[in-house]
Amino acid sequence: MYKNTKEKGITLVVLVITIILLLILAGLTISYITGGGLIDKTQVAMNEYENADKKQQDIIDEINEKNKEEIDLEPVYSEEGAEDNIAPAELFEYEIINDGAVASSYMQNLPTKTARILGIKPEYCNSSGYNFIKDETDYYLEDTNYEIIYNGEKIQDILVIPYKVEIDGEMYTITEADLSIISRSDKYEAAYGASYPKVMKIVYPNTIKKMNIRNLEDGVDSPSQPMDIILSKNLSNIPDYAFYACCLRNIEIPDTVTTIGKGAFDNWYERYQIKEIIIPKSVKYIGNSSFNNWNEDQTIYFECSEEESKNWAQNWKGSWCEANIVWNYNSDETTE
Numbered sequence: 595m596y597k598n599t600k601e602k603g604i605t606l607v608v609l610v611i612t613i614i615l616l617l618i619l620a621g622l623t624i625s626y627i628t629g630g631g632l633i634d635k636t637q638v639a640m641n642e643y644e645n646a647d648k649k650q651q652d653i654i655d656e657i658n659e660k661n662k663e664e665i666d667l668e669p670v671y672s673e674e675g676a677e678d679n680i681a682p683a684e685l686f687e688y689e690i691i692n693d694g695a696v697a698s699s700y701m702q703n704l705p706t707k708t709a710r711i712l713g714i715k716p717e718y719c720n721s722s723g724y725n726f727i728k729d730e731t732d733y734y735l736e737d738t739n740y741e742i743i744y745n746g747e748k749i750q751d752i753l754v755i756p757y758k759v760e761i762d763g764e765m766y767t768i769t770e771a772d773l774s775i776i777s778r779s780d781k782y783e784a785a786y787g788a789s790y791p792k793v794m795k796i797v798y799p800n801t802i803k804k805m806n807i808r809n810l811e812d813g814v815d816s817p818s819q820p821m822d823i824i825l826s827k828n829l830s831n832i833p834d835y836a837f838y839a840c841c842l843r844n845i846e847i848p849d850t851v852t853t854i855g856k857g858a859f860d861n862w863y864e865r866y867q868i869k870e871i872i873i874p875k876s877v878k879y880i881g882n883s884s885f886n887n888w889n890e891d892q893t894i895y896f897e898c899s900e901e902e903s904k905n906w907a908q909n910w911k912g913s914w915c916e917a918n919i920v921w922n923y924n925s926d927e928t929t930e
Contacts, residue, residue, distance in 0.1 A: 660749025670757050673797045673824045680754045682744055687712040688759055691770060694788060695742065704801065705758055710770035718744055741792045750792055757799035768799060772806045795822040802826040805833050820867050832858045834881065843867040849874040856881030861888050872923065879906055895923035 595928050596739070599871070654877040664816060671677055691708040796806075820843040827848045834855035838847070839862035847854075847885060851874065859871070860883055873880075873899035884907075896903070900921045911917075 612794055621755070670753065670799050670801065671797055671824075672800060672827055673754075673795075676752075676754045676797045676824075679752055680756050683756050683759045685714050685718050685742070685744060686714055686756070686759075688761060689772075690761060690766065704767045705765035707764060707766045708761060708769045709761060709766035709771055710806075711755065711768055714742060714773045718742055729827075741867075748792075750794070752795045752797065753793045754797045755799055755802070757801045759919050767801050769801055770804045770806060771798065771802050794820065795824065797824040798826045798829070802829045803828050803830050805829065805831065806837065808889050814836065822923075831855070834858065835860070839863050839865060841865040841867060847869065847872065849876045852876055852878050854880045856882050856883055856907065857886065858884045860884070860886040861892075862886070864889065866892070867895065872925065873897065880910040882907040882909045883912035885915050885917060888912075888915050888917035890916045893918040894922060895920045897923050 601825050676906040689712055691710055693728050712864050732835060740922075742753065755771060756768060758765055760766075764854040822844040823837070823842065825848055827847065828850055828854055829848055832847065832851060832854045836855065836859075837856050838860045842859075844867075845868065854873070854877055858881070859866075864887060866888070869891065872895045877898070880903075888894065888911075896919070898921070911919075
């Protein structure tokens with residue numbers, strides 16, 4: 595039989611040519627990879643990716659560190675150790691302000707819903723609450739210089755106001771305080787002059803931005819208890835009669851306060867032990883008789899000029915204010 599040797603020859607030639615071509619292509623590829631810089635380019639790309647990833651992580655770390663520093667700079671309480679002595683939440687009567695988000699960078703790590711404190715519940719004032727005695731003109735208390743008693747123990751050294759509270763299973767940040775200090779809500783009818791607890795210091799959290807109603811008025815015939823007040827560093831106002839006739843020993847007004855209400859620092863009955871007070875430049879208005887009954891041994895330092903006081907109430911000092919008045923006060927220059 596005839597055998598086709600010619601086809602075998604052609605097939606062998608094609609195979610050899612294919613192998614040669616593959617070798618040429620392999621050589622070219624290797625030459626391009628090594629000589630053309632593909633490996634180097636790949637390494638450069640990998641390095642750039644790693645650098646970009648590291649840079650992104652550095653930015654994230656910087657933001658986190660900045661947030662941490664901001665929180666450290668503005669703690670919940672200005673008084674050292676106050677967070678370890680927060681008064682029991684159930685001492686107070688509360689009212690919800692809103693259930694929405696709070697537009698404040700400071701509140702980022704706190705509940706977004708907000709509430710106000712209406713005051714201490716009467717059942718925690720003295721052993722049996724307080725008693726009303728009615729005269730011809732007003733209601734007042736038999737014992738206005740009351741004690742706060744919780745679980746049989748007196749709260750008398752320091753009263754630290756809570757900065758958050760749980761209401762009906764939801765957490766709320768306390769942003770307002772109606773501290774009478776006894777509650778004046780509809781649930782409890784409190785009396786005039788029912789505001790002075792036997793505590794040596796009251797500390798407000800820095801979450802509080804607004805205070806309402808008269809706060810710490812003492813009873814006329816009750817004994818005086820020297821008291822230090824630590825206000826919120828974010829407070830916007832000092833309300834009317836805030837510290838009227840109480841035995842104020844020490845207070846610092848934050849530079850966020852813009853208004854001081856009428857009679858706010860009226861030293862009625864001359865119970866104040868405080869010798870001086872600094873009014874920051876942020877204060878744009880002061881009401882009538884705010885510093886009534888201050889004597890010649892006391893000094894009021896204003897960071898603003900006397901010219902700026904023309905926008906205040908006409909009788910902002912009060913009819914019986916004999917305190918020394920210092921304008922354009924600069925604490926830094928005084929320190930130096």
